[in-house]
Amino acid sequence: MATQLQRQIEILKTLPRPGQAKSTKEIHKILGDRGYAASKRSVERDLASLLDTFPQAVYCEDNQGDNGRASYWHLTSLKGLLPETLINNSDAALALTLLKQQAYNRLPRGVYNRLDSLWEQATATAAQNRETQQWMQLIQYLPDPMRPESPPIDAEAQSIIEDALRDTDALDLTVTTLNGETTYRKLQPLRLLLQEEVLYLLAENPDANAIDDSIQLIPLHRITQASASLSFNDSSLEPDLAQQFVLGMEGSFRLVIRANQPLAEALFNRPIGREQNLERSSDSPSHYIVTTFIEDSPQLRRWLSRRIETELEILEPAGFLKQS
Numbered sequence: 001m002a003t004q005l006q007r008q009i010e011i012l013k014t015l016p017r018p019g020q021a022k023s024t025k026e027i028h029k030i031l032g033d034r035g036y037a038a039s040k041r042s043v044e045r046d047l048a049s050l051l052d053t054f055p056q057a058v059y060c061e062d063n064q065g066d067n068g069r070a071s072y073w074h075l076t077s078l079k080g081l082l083p084e085t086l087i088n089n090s091d092a093a094l095a096l097t098l099l100k101q102q103a104y105n106r107l108p109r110g111v112y113n114r115l116d117s118l119w120e121q122a123t124a125t126a127a128q129n130r131e132t133q134q135w136m137q138l139i140q141y142l143p144d145p146m147r148p149e150s151p152p153i154d155a156e157a158q159s160i161i162e163d164a165l166r167d168t169d170a171l172d173l174t175v176t177t178l179n180g181e182t183t184y185r186k187l188q189p190l191r192l193l194l195q196e197e198v199l200y201l202l203a204e205n206p207d208a209n210a211i212d213d214s215i216q217l218i219p220l221h222r223i224t225q226a227s228a229s230l231s232f233n234d235s236s237l238e239p240d241l242a243q244q245f246v247l248g249m250e251g252s253f254r255l256v257i258r259a260n261q262p263l264a265e266a267l268f269n270r271p272i273g274r275e276q277n278l279e280r281s282s283d284s285p286s287h288y289i290v291t292t293f294i295e296d297s298p299q300l301r302r303w304l305s306r307r308i309e310t311e312l313e314i315l316e317p318a319g320f321l322k323q324s
Contacts, residue, residue: 007036008046015058021072047073093125094132101141105150105199109158143197150197151221160226161201165189170231171203176222187216188235190242202243204235217246248298256291256316257304263311264288289315 014030016022022030028043038046051058059076062069100119103112126132143149164171171187187203194200201218208214215237244251252274258281259267268278273294281287294300304314304321314320 004046007031007038007042008050010034010036011043011046011050012058016074018059018074018076021061021074023070023072025070027073044071047071090125090129090132093122093129094135096122097126097132097136098139098141105153105194105197108162109153109155110162146196150199151219153199153220154223154226157223157226158220160228161189161220161223162192164228165192167228168231168234169228170233172225172227172229173201173218173223174225175218176224181224184216184218186229186231188231188233188237190235190237190239192220193217193243195247202239202246204237204242206233206236215242215246248296252293252295254291254316255294255320256289256314258284258287258313258315259290260311261286261288263307264290 010031011027014022014027024040024044024047027047028038028040031038031043047058047060051060057076059074061072063072096118100122103115107115126136161171163169169189171184171189173184173187175182175184184203184205186207187205190202190204192199193202199220201216201220201223203216203218205214205216255273264278264287267276267290271292273292276290276292279289279291281289301321304312308314308321317323
């Protein structure tokens with residue numbers, strides 16, 4: 001099956017655009033020249049399968065050839081196979097329409113913009129299909145109510161930052177803060193972090209005097225100016241360790257809490273950490289013992305602090321919130 005799929009993909013690469021055509025015999029010869037040892041009959045079956053699967057993208061015409069009647073094949077659109085095959089397919093259109101809601105800030109800005117025509121075609125195709133429209137009403141994406149939308153980011157600044165990450169260039173940035181503007185020089189970009197719909201740049205500041213200042217986490221929507229320059233210095237920081245440091249994540253540990261019924265129900269539906277387990281408390285039947293393995297972070301400590309004594313009790317580790 002894998003060999004057949006590879007052969008069919010190669011056939012699709014072989015098919016010419018409208019105005020040109022290749023016979024089955026020609027396609028069979030091209031495949032042979034490219035190392036595909038398949039009989040002409042196998043190629044005929046592959047072509048018939050492609051025509052049946054992608055009738056909107058593959059075209060066949062039977063004409064009189066030098067040795068009798070022959071089938072001639074070509075694509076149906078100058079736009080290429082991918083948009084015609086996927087975007088005119090209602091299932092693929094539904095998938096792309098729903099994925100667009102999650103793609104912003106998760107794709108490089110240049111890639112997102114280049115896909116804009118595909119998003120538009122997918123939306124148009126989905127709008128014309130009754131079943132697709134019905135399903136889009138049955139499933140809804142609900143963003144974080146505290147941050148319903150990603151903050152707008154300067155497109156030029158984001159492109160410069162993404163290129164600097166790819167090319168390991170240094171960055172000069174002007175950033176708006178609560179107390180005014182701050183300028184950074186020769187930052188070494190490490191990676192982009194998407195946290196709660198906010199996109200951050202994780203970078204090293206080689207001119208910082210203290211380790212606390214050498215690792216910067218800068219929200220992209222607060223960057224007003226960006227420029228890149230050739231850098232001959234690699235960052236001295238390992239991105240994973242820098243990320244853990246700046247986010248206050250000290251590694252994974254075992255957390256055990258006693259939770260009341262409403263909180264336990266919420267955790268049952270939306271677990272926290274990894275390998276979460278819930279058991280009814282033997283001391284209090286209206287409570288549950290929740291055990292999970294989770295990373296220490298400021299977000300976790302705030303979550304626990306808001307609920308301590310009213311919704312939960314921390315059993316392990318003892319004195320966790322009192323630890324610095």
